[in-house]
Amino acid sequence: MSSGPEPGPVERHRRLAVDSESVERGLAGLVLTIVELLRQLMERQALRRIDQGDLSDEQIEHLGLTLMALEDRMDELREHFGLSPEDLNIDLGPLGPLLPRE
Template identity: 70%
Template sequence: MTGPRDPADLLAELGDGRWQPPRVTPLAPRIELDRDSVERGLGSLVLTVIELLRQLVERQALHRVDLGDLTDEQVERIGTTLMALEEQMIGLREYFGLAPEDLNLDLGPLGPLLPRE
């Protein structure tokens, strides 16, 4: 093992063409992909984003209802819309074969992306 190299030597190598970028070797000669796993993975990612937005909209709507600045008609429309959106999410999860917990990404030390409802 050698010690640290002199920066002037490194710059000289770059300038005279001796430096070569490191060669990256592929992990496998071919990436094995199948349509079903790609579709399910993409569906999971898209539905995770949609579920995050749905929860944010729902919280904002409930906050507005709690403030009392909406008419009864607006409250009814919000409730109907949120229920319809939830039904659509259930249908899409079933289509892709996903459970609700499949849409919650683990962000490591930050915890899960979606709060538990």
């Protein structure tokens, strides 16, 4: 029982043709969304530890510089891929946006 003729090479190629630039941008957006979520979680955890007095002044300074460098790198990567901060905030429908506003 055959469901019809197999598509030829040209038809198969048309179905698989995608815009590589939009695929790259979409994948970069997804990866950067995850990195941004983790960055925000790390920042909140750092603030909790600072408030609890768990860190020395040297550790606080190092942590602050590291988080600022990460934020700068995120800005560079977003700019490279033509993404805005809003592009990284996935709408989860009834749950609201993935990334809380800072």
